[in-house]
Amino acid sequence: MYGRIALISVNGDPSAVIGAEEAGGQNVYVREVGKHLASLGYQIDMFTRRIDPSQAEVVEEAPNCRTIRLAAGPLEFVKRDNLHSYIPDFVDSLAAYARRHSYDAVHTHYWHSGMVGLALREKLGIPVVHTYHSLGAIKYMNVAEIPASAQLRLSGERRILEQADRIVATSPQEAEHMRTYVSRKGSVDIIPCGVDARHFMETDRAAARRVLGWTEQEKVVLYVGRFDKRKGIETLVRAVAQIEEPVRLVIGGGYTPDRGDGVEFERIRGIVEEVGLTSRTQFTGRIDQADLPNFYTAADVCVVPSHYEPFGLVAIEAMACGTPVIASAVGGLCYSVVNDETGLLVPPRDAEGFAGAIRRVITDAGLRERFSAAGIRRIHDHFTWAGVSRQLGRLYANLAARRTAQRPPKQQSVA
Template identity: 50%
Template sequence: MTINDTDNWVDRLAQSIPTGNLIVAPNRRPSYALIAVDSDPTAEIGKAGGGQNVYVRELGLGLARRGCQVDIFTRREHPEQEEIVENSPGCRTIRLTAGPAEFIDRDKLFEYLPAFIDAWWVFQLKSARNYTLIHSNYWLSGWVGLQLKSHLGIPQVHTYHSIGVVKYQGMAKPPAIAVTRHLVETACLTSTDCVISTSPQEVADLRQLISDRGRVRVIPYAINTSHFGSIARTVAREHLKIANDEKLILYVGRFDRRKGIETLIKACATLTKPFRLYLVGGDRTSREECQERQRIQHLVTELGLEDATVFVGQVAQTELPFYYAAANVCVIPSDREPFGLVALEAMAAGTPVIASIVGGLKYTVIHRETGMLIPPNEPTALAAAITEVFDARRC
């Protein structure tokens, strides 16, 4: 696939509404409610959701540029967070209070969704805005969207971002919420007006594991190519205070076992030094991520990579392009990945990509054309691929 600019991506999304086009009334400014319960679009990179937050934000901004009024509804996670944030003219983030104003793990959020809907109605009545479309993101928001759709009688578009039955495959003990999630995801496929799928692999999973009913259209993610592709490597390294001759391996994403960071660390342990490994991302408010980060830190120490590894932490969107541009190679070693937005961002920066041949990455990365694909959970294969990139770039 090619790296599509976000404007073209939004155009394709707009054409997926059953009415034919999002912008339908010449004398009326369309108003859309994007539901993203667990994906605050203003969050910095590394927060839970990662690419999902970026997807929601870029969609909202893109629709606003087309003259739409867009409200992105998410959940307040801190008492000091503002209720309304103006993202751009015509696009704002609305934080609703649903349960305690603190981070709550996704698997425990379902019980707070009725309160989210109550808060949504209060805001809607207060603002007197009549929405013409609901776009829900992830299964939690899908449930919210289905309730609003039944009351408002307006179209609902849904994006899964991940599918529960795929996520829980191989788990000895799936979480208690797994059954509820499956029922909601089935309803999202069969009862919404259109499902936006990000890859052919996701369509196959939906049809084989969820239902053969429902309208699905494949529209891969896109990124702002000018945002990620405008920085020269020398400029990026000077900005980050990295030597020009240093071999730099980059990982961007959450600390999650399914992201394959352990595989990357083990691969790096077999590489010839010197090199540096930059791990960008990680949500310190998440207990699970903190535990995984500590496990990875112990592994780094155990394998003697302390001097070579930098735990960067969360990075602002304005800073992220510098890391992509500075890297010699960006590695996405995931065990599973619905799409792989990081791959597109690295490609836009002109940085070689090495990714696991799983999920949407099989379509995002074309082997030896737009990057390299390797089997997941194989440190030896990953190390060989990194070495090949280093040698090819004469680092």
């Protein structure tokens, strides 16, 4: 049974350009799940906050799948730590919309949206599925600056876990974190994130290197992601500085001067200079999704050095392209990367450990081939958006069936 589903992502616009501040995995998740569910037969509306008067209010992403940008607060970018004040406005705008379309379920993303979902259920009785994308309880253990909204977020995340109809954890590690640090109540299913396996696949490595201006012989270590302290780029830079062989370090990701990611970019550039890697480091800026398969294929290894990573799409995108991954042994990375099978796991913040792992992978072609083949297999078996969307579809269908069963039977009309 296919139905009409609302995906709610207040802070992560599924139609946004990906790869800069606050536009990363969550945006990709919502867009890809939306498009894939629509191709299965669902009607998908993806709701987000409009942040610029020049933005279209409705974007058709695919047949039966559109992004709808609602008015809630000022028409400008607001950091996600300050977005909670606009939750009531968002609920009002969404409720007006939802009354005109009858949604079978809403699937909410990140805690603000979870709060919107609970408020909407109170008004209209629509079941709520929630995915956290990041847990405040874990994040705050890993960052130095705790925002003023932290308590609100922590209590909101607890309420969502205990009250949403279903929670989707994207890894067993995330489910365990919820149980240990948020609440033992609530119903949790594990459905991972995915990749579009028709897009993220191995390209011709020699051709990719020519396009990127990398020589055939040089060893290339790649990072892809946002400039955010919790991504641990500093650890990677300090690791590469310890490697005797002259590798090329490629750091891909967008940033805006004076915003949070611009500040982190400048800090990383300073460290690159301090450790003497300036001539060997290439900052590419934001890499378009269309160009990413070339970057992954052409690199010898992709490093994901996060301090905390609820899932980490970059790791599975690289694996899908046949590139070994060296990642921090944290969160969902312990689920996607199988140590010594598809790549290597290293304790977070351990520059020496990362240096040793990078050295091992770049000097052993046989190991790279083994990791590459096992990584591709693992992605096709467990981490594609097509498979993820089928699992989500079954979850929505169960909820809709339960809702129908709970409705009181219609009165028989007497002739």
